Amino acid sequence: MQQPDPHQASESTTACRICALRSDHPGITIDDQQICNLCSLSQVEELLDNYRYTSEVFAEFQAAAPAAGDYDCLFMYSGGKDSTYMLDLFVNEYGKQVLAYTFDVPFESVHAAQNIALAREKIDATFVVDADDDNIKLMMREVFNRPAPKPGRYLDEKLPCVSCRTFFVLKAILWAYREKIPYIALCADPQQILTMESNVREVVRGFYKTFGEQLTGTLFGEQLEDLLFDEDENLPKIVFPFIAMRHDYDPDRIVEVLRAKGLYESSPLETHCTLFPLLNYYSYKNWGCMFYKLNASSHVRSVKRNADYDRNTFSIKFPRSLDLGEVDARLGEVVMAIAKGEGQRADHEAELVALFQRMDASEDAARFVARSFLDMRSVASELGIRLDT
Numbered sequence: 001m002q003q004p005d006p007h008q009a010s011e012s013t014t015a016c017r018i019c020a021l022r023s024d025h026p027g028i029t030i031d032d033q034q035i036c037n038l039c040s041l042s043q044v045e046e047l048l049d050n051y052r053y054t055s056e057v058f059a060e061f062q063a064a065a066p067a068a069g070d071y072d073c074l075f076m077y078s079g080g081k082d083s084t085y086m087l088d089l090f091v092n093e094y095g096k097q098v099l100a101y102t103f104d105v106p107f108e109s110v111h112a113a114q115n116i117a118l119a120r121e122k123i124d125a126t127f128v129v130d131a132d133d134d135n136i137k138l139m140m141r142e143v144f145n146r147p148a149p150k151p152g153r154y155l156d157e158k159l160p161c162v163s164c165r166t167f168f169v170l171k172a173i174l175w176a177y178r179e180k181i182p183y184i185a186l187c188a189d190p191q192q193i194l195t196m197e198s199n200v201r202e203v204v205r206g207f208y209k210t211f212g213e214q215l216t217g218t219l220f221g222e223q224l225e226d227l228l229f230d231e232d233e234n235l236p237k238i239v240f241p242f243i244a245m246r247h248d249y250d251p252d253r254i255v256e257v258l259r260a261k262g263l264y265e266s267s268p269l270e271t272h273c274t275l276f277p278l279l280n281y282y283s284y285k286n287w288g289c290m291f292y293k294l295n296a297s298s299h300v301r302s303v304k305r306n307a308d309y310d311r312n313t314f315s316i317k318f319p320r321s322l323d324l325g326e327v328d329a330r331l332g333e334v335v336m337a338i339a340k341g342e343g344q345r346a347d348h349e350a351e352l353v354a355l356f357q358r359m360d361a362s363e364d365a366a367r368f369v370a371r372s373f374l375d376m377r378s379v380a381s382e383l384g385i386r387l388d389t
């Protein structure tokens with residue numbers, strides 16, 4: 001299995017000596033001390049600004065008087081532990097009138113359905129489910145099949161994932177806009193919050209910029225344009241409830257609280273996305289890194305900064321010690337071999353199980369995810385995604 005590795009840093013690329021991010025990673029620069037801009041926190045001002053703004057909007061929402069209409073907020077409810085925990089808090093502690101909005105993403109497995117059923121029984125909110133399979137699939141086909149934007153910006157290696165999320169955030173925005181609901185609550189984690197636009201009009205503009213007028217028109221009709229040209233006071237505002245918890249987010253405690261309230265059936269794979277293998281194909285093909293590279297490097301950074309560090313990164317767990325550069329490179333070899341239809345299924349499976357276990361997955365979870373990688377080519381062809389490697 002030891003062949004020359006096309007993803008290893010070449011002479012023109014260097015890797016950060018703290019977190020292993022490479023200089024060719026979108027949005028990353030490395031200084032002459034061999035430290036990346038995230039590790040040296042050159043973006044610190046910008047990050048603080050975003051936190052300050054989102055914190056203010058959240059405080060304003062918490063203090064707001066009940067809305068004139070039926071609902072104080074549209075709550076984007078995935079059924080995962082974070083959003084279930086927050087939905088319960090909104091209704092039972094903040095006393096908000098909540099429309100719990102679930103967008104049925106066709107790429108997500110059904111593990112969350114059980115939690116949604118429990119929440120419907122036990123939380124006093126109105127539950128709605130929205131879906132738009134044809135258009136979200138059309139958009140994903142477009143993202144995967146066209147060339148990646150170069151030079152990249154921060155998070156561009158996750159463009160298909162970010163686009164999918166933006167698509168259903170736009171669906172939620174349109175729903176709230178039609179129903180005159182003043183706030184939209186979105187349970188993004190702190191890392192996502194930093195890079196997410198909280199101004200509704202900017203979310204719309206960003207989508208037009210990425211996909212152009214024609215495709216945006218095909219996907220959403222005239223609706224987005226109405227919103228773009230309406231008065232500010234008629235537009236919903238996005239709030240990020242986890243902003244208030246950013247210092248003491250603890251997934252184990254969240255699960256404990258939910259279990260005690262009968263709101264959670266545990267599954268280690270709760271929001272597994274069936275496109276995960278293809279998301280990795282996309283990031284390796286265009287940017288030479290695995291999909292979770294930023295998350296993993298952020299974990300490596302935290303461990304190095306603080307020897308006693310034992311907290312989980314938001315949502316995803318990594319082991320304390322992780323040879324990120326090597327795991328990243330080996331995963332890339334397997335992913336690209338599967339995409340090309342090369343090699344033996346059993347060999348790929350064994351290698352993937354070993355790699356996912358090194359990233360702290362249990363053996364069952366590792367095997368489940370590994371098998372989904374083996375099916376990458378059939379999932380791609382069903383969606384019309386070309387694996388032109």
Ligand SMILES: [Zn+2]
Binds near residue numbers: 016017019021035036
């Ligand atoms: Zn770094």
